[in-house]
Amino acid sequence: MDYLTLAITLAKIIFLTFCVVLLLVPVSVYFERRFCAVIQDRVGPNRTGVPLTLFGFKKDCSVLGIGGITQPIADGIKLFLKEDFTPNYVRKAFYWLAPAITLAPSLITACVIPFGSEVSAFGRTERLVIADLDVGPLFVFAIASLSVYGITLAGWSSNSKYSFMGGVRSTAQMISYEISLGLALIPVLLYFGDLNLSRIVEEQSRHGWLLMPLWGHDAAHPLLPKLLFWFPAAVAFLIFTVSIFAETNRMPFDFPECETELVGGYHTEYSSMKFAMFFMGEYAAMVIGSAMIVTVFLGGWSLPFGMDEWVRNLNIGGVGIGGLVHLVVFVAKLVAFILFFILVRWTVPRFRYDQLMKLGWVVFFEAALINVFLAALVVAAPQLGTTIVGIGAVLLIAVTASLIWAARVSDPKTPPLRA
């Protein structure tokens, strides 16, 4: 590996991790506060600006003419300047380690997300992805599930009942939803026959997004199978999205920090920058989660209807900037999906804990399993004879029916009434 490659990789790490992912964290915090305010008929933070009067200027100024855009920066400064209090009774080593373990995985997973297509300059072509691994989604799952250790350690080392309960809940929840997360993605991988996220996006750019297969039909990619695959893809999308919600501890599933039951949950005992790291970790996980969904189901950085070819050839002074345009497209999709995350948070009330477990193990696990077989049937149908496909379909329906029957029978008839 020569020095130039090393320098380019380093530049990509710094730019994509710190200028894109970490920049999206304050952006999503701002949107969270403004959007929830608007939903609740309020105004939200609309006054924070740049305090130029502190530096001797006549007037404070607001960024872009909208007050409040710098609110997350003010929040950050506040958290940074607060007293970093470590209670006497905590397990110090793990207590200090936990916030880092929560934040780091979300930033590491950023390295396989394709943020854009190629940027070419001086005879070199660089993809806008830090590590173009051939095991993209597996890498994301492997690393993202490490963040549960941070939360569990935080809960345990805090040596307080509420924190501990939060930690235990988060462990159970994350492990439960990891299964359906992985299983939901299998149909997609079957369809593309590839685990490299860049190539998956490339394929979607040429032949239609997974959830919008409306262009790029040719002999190898006819329209009918694509439309047939739309149904398993939609089911996979639904299961994957809900599991991401559970995985990132977002609202309908935010049991680890459920205020009404557990005070602050696993970060009850944390203050100042350590709390801020949990906060950042949560939002970074949300950003990476939406990045995964956008990449796999909504065509990543690609523009619909074959506009990519045109974008790809854009260049200014010999520098191919198509990749940067695609980066902007990707970030726009990402922000749109984050807005959806926020809308869900302020719409759906929190589940009860047993409902969450039931949803994970009884509904999503089975649904994802059946979906895998359904997708396999749809993908393999052109190669198989009509008889075999028919037998497969009948078998699948029988298995589905028996699973639903089993779930219904095992369900207690009269749920116990709680006082």
Added chain:
Amino acid sequence: MAVVKLNRPNLGPGEKIYLLALAKGFFITMTHAVKSLLGKSMGAKELKSSGMGVTMQYPEQTWDDQLPAYYRGAPALVTDEQGRERCVSCQLCEFICPPKAIRIVPGEIPADDPWAKVEKRPAEFDIDMIRCIYCGMCEEVCPEQAIFLRKDYVITGLSRAEMVHDKKKLYEIGGVRTGLVNKWNEVK
């Protein structure tokens, strides 16, 4: 009717699947979002909204003209039509004040004063506005109708000393109040 037995509602298949209910929920929240962006939230007009949601932008807009007559703001001393200090420093308010915010030093009215027969007026009258809880007991207990809770609510200061209202400040806030019972006047 000692025990009320509650049954769980029987949900239809649509409600059990939950997706329709979710869509309905998104519709409701988005309606609220759009309406509050346009300044057309329910009650925006009655609550004098600033154009976003139902919120009033506080320092620029205030609710002062809507305050009810019984609003309990800062306590203040009043003078009457004849310019007499109503307070006779009986110290009842000082004794009843739950957070002990009031401190009175009684003073004698000199014999050559036209109101000499009232005998006493406060030499010092301090209300510590950090302690005051705006309960209005001082107003209620006052036998002389001398202390009233006014509609002022913006009590600010940069130090603890600034937050103590002395006699001068209290009369400044209170001003002249007419139509009170004037039991100390000469019978005509």
